[in-house]
Amino acid sequence: MISVHLKKLRKRTDISAEEERAIRNAVLETRRLPADIVAIRSAEELHASMLLLDGWMARSKDLASGERQVTELHVAGDFADLHSWTLKCLDHDVLTLTECTIAVMPHERLKDLFERYPHLSRVYWFMTNIDAAIHRELALSLGQRSAISRMAHLFCELHARLHVVGRTNGDSYELPLTQRELAECLGLTVVHANRTLQELRRRALVEFENRQLTILDRRGLEGVAEFDSAYLFLDRRTL
Amino acid sequence: MISVHLKKLRKRTDISAEEERAIRNAVLETRRLPADIVAIRSAEELHASMLLLDGWMARSKDLASGERQVTELHVAGDFADLHSWTLKCLDHDVLTLTECTIAVMPHERLKDLFERYPHLSRVYWFMTNIDAAIHRELALSLGQRSAISRMAHLFCELHARLHVVGRTNGDSYELPLTQRELAECLGLTVVHANRTLQELRRRALVEFENRQLTILDRRGLEGVAEFDSAYLFLDRRTL
DNA sequence: CGAAGCATTGAAGTGCGTCAACAATCGTGG
DNA sequence: CCACGATTGTTGACGCACTTCAATGCTTCG
Numbered sequence: 001m002i003s004v005h006l007k008k009l010r011k012r013t014d015i016s017a018e019e020e021r022a023i024r025n026a027v028l029e030t031r032r033l034p035a036d037i038v039a040i041r042s043a044e045e046l047h048a049s050m051l052l053l054d055g056w057m058a059r060s061k062d063l064a065s066g067e068r069q070v071t072e073l074h075v076a077g078d079f080a081d082l083h084s085w086t087l088k089c090l091d092h093d094v095l096t097l098t099e100c101t102i103a104v105m106p107h108e109r110l111k112d113l114f115e116r117y118p119h120l121s122r123v124y125w126f127m128t129n130i131d132a133a134i135h136r137e138l139a140l141s142l143g144q145r146s147a148i149s150r151m152a153h154l155f156c157e158l159h160a161r162l163h164v165v166g167r168t169n170g171d172s173y174e175l176p177l178t179q180r181e182l183a184e185c186l187g188l189t190v191v192h193a194n195r196t197l198q199e200l201r202r203r204a205l206v207e208f209e210n211r212q213l214t215i216l217d218r219r220g221l222e223g224v225a226e227f228d229s230a231y232l233f234l235d236r237r238t239l
Numbered sequence: 240m241i242s243v244h245l246k247k248l249r250k251r252t253d254i255s256a257e258e259e260r261a262i263r264n265a266v267l268e269t270r271r272l273p274a275d276i277v278a279i280r281s282a283e284e285l286h287a288s289m290l291l292l293d294g295w296m297a298r299s300k301d302l303a304s305g306e307r308q309v310t311e312l313h314v315a316g317d318f319a320d321l322h323s324w325t326l327k328c329l330d331h332d333v334l335t336l337t338e339c340t341i342a343v344m345p346h347e348r349l350k351d352l353f354e355r356y357p358h359l360s361r362v363y364w365f366m367t368n369i370d371a372a373i374h375r376e377l378a379l380s381l382g383q384r385s386a387i388s389r390m391a392h393l394f395c396e397l398h399a400r401l402h403v404v405g406r407t408n409g410d411s412y413e414l415p416l417t418q419r420e421l422a423e424c425l426g427l428t429v430v431h432a433n434r435t436l437q438e439l440r441r442r443a444l445v446e447f448e449n450r451q452l453t454i455l456d457r458r459g460l461e462g463v464a465e466f467d468s469a470y471l472f473l474d475r476r477t478l
Numbered sequence: 479c480g481a482a483g484c485a486t487t488g489a490a491g492t493g494c495g496t497c498a499a500c501a502a503t504c505g506t507g508g
Numbered sequence: 509c510c511a512c513g514a515t516t517g518t519t520g521a522c523g524c525a526c527t528t529c530a531a532t533g534c535t536t537c538g
Contacts, residue, residue, distance in 0.1 A: 043469065061376070061378075063383055063384070063465055064465055069378055071374075071375040072375075086364050086365035086478060087365070087368055087369075087372070087472060091372045091376070091469060091472075092375055114357070114360070115357050118353070118357075118360075121357075122325055122350075122353075125325050125360075125364050125367070126325035128367065128371065129326055130326075132322065132370060132374055133322075133330045135310075135371060135375060135377075136298070136311075136331055136374060137300070137330070138374075139300075139308055139374060139378055139381055140300045140301075140302070140308045140310070142378055142382045143308040143426030144301075144302055144306040144308050144426060145302070147493075147494070178515085178516065178517090179516070179517065179518095180515095180517095187382030187383065188494075188495090189494075189495055189496080190516090190517085191494090191497095194517065194518065194519090195494090195518090195519090196494095198518085226303055230282060230330060231330035233330075237327060239325060385525080386525075417483085417484065418484075418486095419483095419484080427527090428526075428527055429484090429485085430486085430487090430526090430527075430529095431525085433487090434486090434487095434526090435526095
């Protein structure tokens with residue numbers, strides 16, 4: 001199951017067999033989490049990071065009024081909170097959106113792993129830098145893109161990220177989010193997210209039924225989104 | 240001059256004399272950059288990172304229409320693009336907002352530094368994680384906060400960050416941004432940024448004259464902003 | 479001193495939010 | 509298997525925060 005994570009890493013750089021063993025040995029246990037729980041509460045002290053092997057998670061922050069912003073979605077292969085290993089506690093909650101399978105990596109083991117394998121230290125640092133790049137693209141969306149462009153952009157990004165880990169089916173992929181959750185990712189109200197989605201359907205850019213998102217017109221969708229995958233750093237490199 | 244950077248690090252963790260020497264030795268040269276230039280263009284190949292010693296810089300991304308979003312402001316002591324050492328090229332531009340003094344740290348030397356001092360590797364990884372936390376707080380602002388709350392939040396954040404490096408004067412600090420640049424940080428138009436600023440003045444929360452920002456009512460401002468400095472990780476820790 | 483950038487103001491428009499109702503779907507227990 | 513309550517999706521009417529456009533005065537600095 002952890003192979004989905006190695007797939008993500010190997011899309012970007014070489015990981016030796018020995019390094020792979022070391023990564024696998026850093027896993028304390030594999031666990032299942034039910035859907036719709038707060039897996040990590042903001043500010044709570046942490047001693048392990050969670051590698052998401054299956055299911056969907058989200059990082060979210062909220063205001064006193066209850067308004068919530070999802071700052072990043074996580075799919076199979078993502079480290080949901082690798083940053084907790086230096087931060088010790090998080091500035092946001094981590095939620096499960098579906099039932100999830102996670103691998104638990106104690107911070108102690110991560111420390112050993114990174115000291116023993118400086119290359120892996122660079123690889124994972126690189127991965128957290130990609131996370132930050134995703135955050136910046138989100139800021140661009142929330143600050144400057146229209147609702148329809150924002151939503152189109154999210155659909156493009158998720159396709160690209162899921163493709164890396166082999167979770168797409170042509171131009172289609174499973175997207176188990178409610179419109180409320182979608183709205184929370186996009187800084188919109190549910191009502192407007194609904195209307196925006198309808199507009200994307202009306203323009204024959206996407207379909208979204210039974211938790212399945214299908215991109216009908218890739219060029220068109222990417223055009224509306226001004227999507228350019230460069231910020232996902234999908235090219236191979238030496239680290 | 241690099242002492243401002245060490246100040247920032249030592250606010251969070253211990254840096255030994257030997258480590259300090261190593262950091263200083265990683266600097267190839269110190270350089271001055273004029274105001275209002277693109278110091279790094281997005282996607283350009285990089286071989287060194289820039290440590291900002293004096294002046295203000297900004298990371299910015301823009302859309303085809305020319306609309307621009309500033310994703311982070313940088314002040315004295317900040318690494319403007321530490322992430323370029325694993326990313327090789329950036330997903331955003333780096334601009335100078337004022338004349339700047341920077342220390343150039345070649346990626347080769349950073350690699351040596353981090354391999355020789357795993358502790359520093361963790362320290363700098365931690366710093367990039369703080370950057371990401373700042374990004375997430377920005378996403379919350381852009382997605383959920385009102386214009387006035389966003390602006391109040393930015394003023395609070397900058398005060399906290401400048402305080403760490405000793406660049407505040409009580410509740411006052413130099414803020415050499417035009418209203419256009421302020422607007423680009425906040426995802427607003429210049430006109431509305433102007434009106435929002437006036438509203439903050441009208442409520443006697445801040446003054447902003449001659450590039451000098453003064454917080455008149457800290458509690459009030461933090462209240463409007465829902466500001467909580469936890470996401471800046473200002474406490475000391477062992478890494 | 480003139481030109482260019484910057485701050486400010488007013489009037490009018492609009493994208494998205496709010497409120498409220500209802501329909502469709504889903505999960506659960508009887 | 510159906511009944512049900514709860515969650516999710518959809519629609520309409522209306523309101524408002526922010527945008528757009530356009531003009532004017534104010535700095536700043538060659």
